[in-house]
Amino acid sequence: MDNLEVQRAEEPMTDLMKKHVPVVTVIKQEPLTVEVHVGKLLKHPNEAEHYIGWIELYSEDKLLAKAELTPVSTEPVVTFVLNEKVTKLKALEWCNVHGVWEAEIEIK
């Protein structure tokens, strides 16, 4: 699989999609606090041979934050606190076997 191709979930979601699509949840409005959880719908492996390597958060095309993850030692769940108004957030994550996956949410 080409690791540079960005993949998204579609309905109906397959198990592969459930394991990889980042789930973005607003935890708090002021300041805007969001959790990005990979494998929330179906747990993704977390082992030396197969793991989630990083999670990025974007507003439009602006990178807001990136979390590098160490396999086995950390879970692919990250909380970000934002200091600016955004209307949309996009999360990307990278699996070393299955490539880059993205999800977007609207912020009200």
Ligand SMILES: [Fe+2]
């Ligand atoms: Fe994977």
